[in-house]
Amino acid sequence: MEHVLDNPGWNALISGNSDLAxxxxxxKYFQPEVSPFMGFCNNAEADFxxxxxxxxxxxxxxxISDVATAIPAxxxxxxxxxxxxxxxxxxPGDILTDNVRLLTDADIPQMLALTKLTAxxxxxxxxxxxxxxxxxxxxxxxxxxxxxxxxxxxxxxxxAVCTHPDYLGRGYAKQLLQFHVNRIIAAEEVPILHxxxxxxxxxxxxxxxxxxxxxxxxxxxxKK
Numbered sequence: 545m546e547h548v549l550d551n552p553g554w555n556a557l558i559s560g561n562s563d564l565a566x567x568x569x570x571x572k573y574f575q576p577e578v579s580p581f582m583g584f585c586n587n588a589e590a591d592f593x594x595x596x597x598x599x600x601x602x603x604x605x606x607x608i609s610d611v612a613t614a615i616p617a618x619x620x621x622x623x624x625x626x627x628x629x630x631x632x633x634x635x636p637g638d639i640l641t642d643n644v645r646l647l648t649d650a651d652i653p654q655m656l657a658l659t660k661l662t663a664x665x666x667x668x669x670x671x672x673x674x675x676x677x678x679x680x681x682x683x684x685x686x687x688x689x690x691x692x693x694x695x696x697x698x699x700x701x702x703x704a705v706c707t708h709p710d711y712l713g714r715g716y717a718k719q720l721l722q723f724h725v726n727r728i729i730a731a732e733e734v735p736i737l738h739x740x741x742x743x744x745x746x747x748x749x750x751x752x753x754x755x756x757x758x759x760x761x762x763x764x765x766x767k768k
Contacts, residue, residue, distance in 0.1 A: 549629060549736065549758065550610040552696050554583025560695025564673060571595055573605065577670040579693070580606040580765070592616050599768045606666065607764040615766055622765040625740060628747065630755040631699075632725055632735035637753065639722035647677040647689065654686040655679075662706035677704070678723060680716050688716035690724055700728045702737045721753055738763070 548555045557565040557572035564579075565572045571591055573582030582605045584591040595605070596619060604622065607613070615621050647655060652672060659667035677691035688711060693703035702724045707716050728735040738761060739746050747757075 548697050549631075549699060551583060551587065551608070552629075552694055552701070552761070553581045553606070553608040554585055556581075556694035556696045556701075557583050559697045560700070561674065571598070575670070576603065577668045578673055579668065579671060580604050580666050581694070582607060587613075589616050592619060596768055601768055604765065604767045607766060609762050609764065610759060612762050613764060615764055618768075620767045622767055623763075624765075625763045627738040627740055627761050627763055628757040629759055629761040630737050630739065630747075630750055631758045632729075633754040633756065634729060634734065635754055636726045636729050637722045639719050643680055644678050644720060644723050645681070647672065647679050647686075647691075651679065651686060655689060658686055658689060658706060658708060659704060661708065664704050664706040667704055671704070674703075676700075676724070676727070678720060680720065682711070687711040688720060690717070690720035692724065692728075696736075698733045699736050700731075700733045702728075702735055705737075718749060718753065721749070725753060 554572065564574055566575060567573055570585050571582070571594060587609065592615065612624070649672065652669065655672065655677070656667065674691060674693050677689060679686050679689040681687060688707040690705040691703055692700050694701040702721060705717050705721060725735045737750065737755065739750060741760070
């Protein structure tokens with residue numbers, strides 16, 4: 545039987561992120577100002593054809609699969625990225641998080657600027673609607689942030705972990721990660737995350753916080 549984390553896009557769209565989903569019982573997706581990600585119930589080639597007919601010209605989607613997929617024409621493949629899918633061991637940590645605060649709509653301009661500068665993954669005007677975005681500030685300046693993206697039944701994905709280049713080496717990313725781990729565990733859910741396979745430094749940090757690789761997941765960025 546397929547595990548819900550083998551098809552994370554679809555299973556998030558029918559469970560914890562269903563309030564942000566558009567589509568039908570075969571194809572679902574987020575609006576582009578929220579996230580590029582989408583999902584197929586059955587991952588059939590015909591689904592790619594149907595999505596192509598539905599999508600406006602130039603629309604970009606993120607398709608997530610547990611196998612390297614040959615994306616059919618006439619889609620243009622912008623990137624295919626192999627990412628370890630990591631699951632936490634369920635033990636909360638004790639990193640100090642007193643200076644972490646919830647981000648609100650008023651912070652969106654700074655969130656967009658920070659994610660544009662650091663490129664942690666897709667982040668748009670309404671991505672904050674996934675909820676649970678927290679940051680660390682230097683005065684009024686947002687210098688680090690992390691949030692929750694895909695909510696796959698009882699699995700919560702930590703995402704958009706980033707730190708301004710001028711503030712690296714202060715442990716802010718690790719502090720935010722531990723904050724989210726503790727928050728998700730307190731909600732009786734399981735923290736997960738995805739990381740590029742070639743980002744050895746980040747993988748080592750995640751492992752030090754109690755994450756272990758479950759399997760390799762593929763992120764395909766495609767454009768009509």
